[in-house]
Amino acid sequence: MNYHFTAIITKEGKWFVAKCAELGVVSQGKTVEEAQKNLKEATELYLEKEKVPRKSLSKKAPLITTFELKYA
Template sequence: MTHPVRFTAAITREGQWYVARCLEVEVASQGESLDQALDNLREALELYFEDVDLTELPVTPILAPVTVELPQP
């Protein structure tokens, strides 16, 4: 039996690829489109959790913006 669990994905564009990273666990995937990257991440997460003890699921991170001062290029 399965049940849905929501995770947080951070997606960046790297060249021709979209890279989707799960923030709760160290799983990432990529695709040629945003939707493909998310679909591939979903599949990678399902495979990852096949071998993980599910008694304690990862905690959702607190997301907060951070501003830093950087030198001018």
């Protein structure tokens, strides 16, 4: 069964830091692609170790968007 998770990736210095929004798992990489790969591996390990109930995981991809506003 495939489940969907949200990766939030930010640039911090020379590293890209990736965080799984649903579980709080964090990893990093020198590129966006490496950070995503490392986050996927870290999330798989977390799910195995913590024995997260499958019914609490989402099978549908979330709709994520950004917006801009002027704040003075």
